[in-house]
Amino acid sequence: MQQSRRAAELKAVGIGKSYGAFHALKNLSLDVGRGEFLTLLGPSGSGKTTFLMILAGFERASRGQLFSDGIDITDQPAERRSSGMVFQGYALFPHMSVAANIAFPLRVRRKSEAEIKRRVGEMVERVGLQGHEHKLPAKLSGGQQQRVALARALAFEPGVLLLDEPFSALDKSLRGQMQAEMKRLHEETGTTFVFVTHDQSEALALSSRVAIFNHGELLQVGTPQEVYERPGNRFVAEFLGEINMLPLRDIRPDEGGAKGLCEDREVALRFAPGEARGEAILAVRPEHMSIAREPAIAENSIPVTAVSSTYLGSAVRLDLITRSGSRASVSVPMEAARFALEKGNTVWLTWPAERGLILPETV
Amino acid sequence: MFARSHNLGAALLLAPLLLLLALAYGIPFLGVMKWSVTLPEPGLGQYHALLTDPLVQSVFVRTARICALVTVTAVAAAYAIAYVWVRGTPGQRLAAEYCILVPFWISVLTRAFGWVALLSNQGLINTWLRATGILDEPLALVRNEFGVVVGMTHFLIPFAVFPIASAMRALDERVLLAARGLGASRTRIFWSIFVPMTMSGIIGAALIVFVFALGFFITPAILGGGRSVMVAELVYLRIFQSPDWGLGAAISITLVLIVGLLTTALFRFLRPSQMAG
Known part of the structure; x- marks a missing residue:
């Protein structure tokens, strides 16, 4: 199907939102590229939904400016912005049939009956709701209602589609299915998608870029791989998935990376911020670590003992403790776990230099 | 157990x-x-009379007409009040609450005479109209159907507010936001989303008002001045002023049947808890 001719480019400059003394958003600047799938990720109350509502025009920013394709839309009300929106709980018109719901934005725009009919048929087909056109929303399943909401929001070919936790009401298997469908819709329509979620795996799976929010601040923006593998701070690192954190001291620059002492053993980091000195946190994702009977030569290794294990089917999750009392966990094959779990065995926790991250001690 | x-x-x-x-x-x-x-003799004679007597017929027709008018005006006014009550600013909400509650504290008799004081030939409105020279002759605002409709509407508005407000409260705010986001103007949202979604409240309120209005006695008796007799007043006249108990009773039973049918319809649209707002 044809690409949307009008995928929009959004630019937020210094956006702030305050409710009395409470700052829901603090000085946020963010560019959303044409046709991009940007996810706003953060815990509840982090400001991500507030930002989406400001993008939609339902909330007014207290400070800052908003541009769409270079035009200042800061003071433009929602009804004139023409951005599609999918709400949590879908917000379908309960008294209108599926077809009438999808036709609504077209009728508002005074399209001809022939065009409305053609367009509604197209959207119904695109979201796979053939045969349900004349049903009321209450007669549909959650997944079907979700599809109606998507079709309605995309029917008028908006420049941007805003989605507020659209899958939160769906069960897990349906979620996966809807995620795949949304990805397909994004590719087919070419529209700019801005998607709010608190589910990090959803964010990583769907987006071209992820923007991570906490306490009204935008902490980091980047591709899923960038934010997952190179989190800028401890919050981002922990929010995106499990991560082991170990104290690191005597940090000094070394060949573009850094060296330091972890559990009194010298460890190397391929990447490190230039200013890294003194003490910090060494962070490594569990899947990048493994255990060995002897210290590894080409990799970093520290001695640990196993505390407990959890059987995961394909692997065993081992909970470990270092000599200084830091905790870490790692998923390893059954055989490797067996040796570690034998009473009193010291094993070596190893990881490659390019997998270690330095995170500032604070935040 | x-x-x-x-x-x-x-x-x-x-x-x-x-x-x-x-x-x-x-x-x-x-x-x-x-x-x-x-009375006066066994049989269905009174019901036959009820169906054929032109006087009784004209009273039933007038009652239906007044009730229909009162229903339309009271529900429309109640809709506006409920809207302000549910969706207004805190100050507007408080004002609306007083508009709804204060009438409950004033007896129906007092209110009827209040309207007489306003609407009669020597009342406030006619005095002002003549004093300012807008009119030479007083407008007939009372002792006719107009007065009856005004008085009954005023009495029944609060009863219509509750089911409407209840329907408005149940409405998901996000649906209205969605309509805005899809480009709809405020007028459009009101007529094609807000009103249809509160239709159960409108129908419930209309039935309540209509049923209440059917049995109205004091207000039409005072503001109609004996010229706009409604069914309840007719029953009264038949029983207390002409010893025609049989016909009065037959009219009563017919009224009860109509009210019963309408109430059954009412419960199909509304659960009783919704009427309390």
Whole structure:
């Protein structure tokens, strides 16, 4: 199907939102590229939904400016912005049939009956709701209602589609299915998608870029791989998935990376911020670590003992403790776990230099 | 077991009310029913008279017309008040609350005479109209159907507010936001989303107002001045002023049947809890 001719480019400059003394958003600047799938990720109350509502025009920013394709839309009300929106709980018109719901934005725009009919048929087909056109929303399943909401929001070919936790009401298997469908819709329509979620795996799976929010601040923006593998701070690192954190001291620059002492053993980091000195946190994702009977030569290794294990089917999750009392966990094959779990065995926790991250001690 | 004792408890709590209803309404109703088929002689003669007597017919038609008018005006006004009450600023909400509650504290008689004071030939409105020279002759605002409609509308508005407000409160705010986001103007959202989504409240309010209005007695008697007789007043006249108890009883029973049918319809649209707002 044809690409949307009008995928929009959004630019937020210094956006702030305050409710009395409470700052829901603090000085946020963010560019959303044409046709991009940007996810706003953060815990509840982090400001991500507030930002989406400001993008939609339902909330007014207290400070800052908003541009769409270079035009200042800061003071433009929602009804004139023409951005599609999918709400949590879908917000379908309960008294209108599926077809009438999808036709609504077209009728508002005074399209001809022939065009409305053609367009509604197209959207119904695109979201796979053939045969349900004349049903009321209450007669549909959650997944079907979700599809109606998507079709309605995309029917008028908006420049941007805003989605507020659209899958939160769906069960897990349906979620996966809807995620795949949304990805397909994004590719087919070419529209700019801005998607709010608190589910990090959803964010990583769907987006071209992820923007991570906490306490009204935008902490980091980047591709899923960038934010997952190179989190800028401890919050981002922990929010995106499990991560082991170990104290690191005597940090000094070394060949573009850094060296330091972890559990009194010298460890190397391929990447490190230039200013890294003194003490910090060494962070490594569990899947990048493994255990060995002897210290590894080409990799970093520290001695640990196993505390407990959890059987995961394909692997065993081992909970470990270092000599200084830091905790870490790692998923390893059954055989490797067996040796570690034998009473009193010291094993070596190893990881490659390019997998270690330095995170500032604070935040 | 638990549910059973629970039901028993509920039945015991309801018993005094049921007993009172049986004694105060059930038995007298049976008596009235008996009059309607026995006075002055046994048979369905009074019901036949009711269907053929032009006077009785004209009263029924007038009652239907007044009730329909009152329903439209009261529901429209109640819709506006409920809108402000549910969706207004805190100050507007408070004002709306007073508009709804204060009339409940004033007796129906006082309110009817209040309207007479406003609407009569020597009333405030006509005095002002003549004093300012807008009119030479007083406008006939009372002792006619207009006065009756005004007085009854005023009385019934608060009853219509509750079911409408309840429907408005139940509406998901996000649906309205969605409509805005899809490009709809405020007028469009009101007429194609807000009103249809609160239709159950409108229908409920209309039925409540219509049913209440059917049995109105004091307000039409005072503001109609004997010229716009409604069914309830006709019953009164038949029983107390002309000893025609049989016809009066037959009219009463017919009225009760109509109200019963409408109430059944009402419960299809509304659960009783919704009427309390």
